[in-house]
Amino acid sequence: MGVVDGRVDVVVVGGGVIGSAAAWRSAARGRSVVLLEQFEPGHARGASHGTSRIYRQAYEDGFHTTLAGRAFPLWRTLEEITGTRVLTLTGAVDHGHPGCVLSRAETLASLGIAHEVLDPKDAEKRWTGMRFDTAVLHHPAAGRLHADLSVQALQDAARRAGAEVRHRVAVREIHGAASGVEVVTDTGVIRAGHAVLAAGAWTRTLLANTNIRPAPVLPPLRTTQEQPAHFVPVTDATWPSFVHHPGSELTTTGIYGLGSASGVKIGEHGTGPEVHPDARDFRPDPDGVQRLVDYAAVWLPGVDASSAAPDSCLYTTTPDSRFVVDRLGDVTVAAGFSGHGFKFAPAVGELVAGLVAGDVRTPRAFRFGPRQAVVA
Ligand SMILES: Cc1cc2nc3c(=O)[nH]c(=O)nc-3n(C[C@H](O)[C@H](O)[C@H](O)COP(=O)(O)OP(=O)(O)OC[C@H]3O[C@@H](n4cnc5c(N)ncnc54)[C@H](O)[C@@H]3O)c2cc1C
Known part of the structure; x- marks a missing residue:
């Protein structure tokens, strides 16, 4: 299988809400970005489909409340860029x-x-x-997000910022290269400076097929x-x-x-x-x-x-329901959204873009490594 692309800055694996947001925010920083999704647009096999998700800021801790607050203006910016209403305030x-x-x-x-x-x-x-x-x-300052329209709008915004969005392309393996990574798909190989793994429930399988050393150690998912x-x-x-x-x-x-x-x-x-x-x-x-x-x-x-x-x-x-959004070398993982990640997506996308660019640090709550289980 030959190399089908010239080198890009960032390959994002996974076109759910998180990968789509990560692609948008990285492309908005001027990076060349390819977003790869194994299924068709609007598929219902992952976590990001349907007509509704709750957007709310009331969390027990200030960290999640602040992160949800950061997502709010980005949802509105997304609406302005794409002309699509995704967030309806109902309280x-x-x-x-x-x-x-x-x-x-x-x-x-x-x-x-x-x-x-x-x-x-x-x-x-x-x-x-x-x-x-x-x-x-x-x-x-809370309400509902339209899930399908949100994912569509995030991918639309990513495209408008210059990203290439490809559906029905599955990533089989990721290899470390002398500089950056080689992403092996079922249609060819893409060389990139950085890979973002936003593969939802497929994250473990993808990581098992990722030959990068040192390998990130994730909490159990x-x-x-x-x-x-x-x-x-x-x-x-x-x-x-x-x-x-x-x-x-x-x-x-x-x-x-x-x-x-x-x-x-x-x-x-x-x-x-x-x-x-x-x-x-x-x-x-x-x-x-x-x-x-x-x-x-x-x-x-x-x-x-x-x-x-x-x-x-x-x-x-994850054991503590906190997300994994962390970087090791040329790979960033955004996974484990624990049934409450949708509302935060553009803020997580912005965090991923910052990690890829190397100008932000991973919040302690989102680091790789083991987690303490939360006893309900
Ligand atoms: C019933 C339900 C209700 C929810 N309600 C809320 C709510 O009210 N508010 C809220 O904030 N959150 C809610 N959530 C959580 C939120 O929807 C998820 O946290 C979020 O959608 C996770 O997105 P994701 O992008 O990580 O995963 P996904 O949407 O699953 O996306 C991962 C994508 O990666 C692709 N992929 C995987 N492997 C590969 C590969 N090798 N090559 C190419 N593509 C690949 C998959 O096909 C998939 O499309 C809810 C979730 C569910 C299930």
């Missing part, structure tokens, strides 16, 4: 376990981010499709098949994005949700079975669907609880 609410709600309120307060804490009865008057049991944290479901709304209620933390009246696992073009989506966070990304059945687990139906029947009077339409998507999770 977000947290309710349930009082400790979870109040710690997030404290973090928002410490960073000067607008928010309010409402009595549950007042919250029910405002969001009539929902039931609340405890104090409700609301912050308005668990891939699970998750199944949120959409429900048909039965009122004209407005829907914030929401997280219901277990620990008050809710005694089962926590639930996230939001309104979307496909209905009101709710899901459990990371409860699905472990799978290999190339050998999964996409079939919903009936018990899991029933749990969502039961939740909707009790907590969401604004939907038809019998109308569940399940979907299938992958989580790739």
